Amino acid sequence: MIIIQVKENESIDKALKRFKKKFERTGVLKELRARNFFEKKSITQRTIKLKAAYRQKLYATENY
Numbered sequence: 097m098i099i100i101q102v103k104e105n106e107s108i109d110k111a112l113k114r115f116k117k118k119f120e121r122t123g124v125l126k127e128l129r130a131r132n133f134f135e136k137k138s139i140t141q142r143t144i145k146l147k148a149a150y151r152q153k154l155y156a157t158e159n160y
Contacts, residue, residue: 098122 098118102111119125 100115100118101112102108109126
């Protein structure tokens with residue numbers, strides 16, 4: 097359960113923004129979407145490797 101303490105003189109918008117950021121960091125929504133459809137483990141591993149290769153490629157071209 098996510099708890100946000102609203103500070104004195106803090107607007108509701110800022111408190112809501114902090115809540116959304118905390119909620120996103122927990123990964124609940126991402127996991128929920130992933131559980132909607134079954135995905136084989138081999139496909140999951142392949143996508144992880146492809147994402148890692150893409151990030152590595154970006155990092156390599158960025159340092160020139």
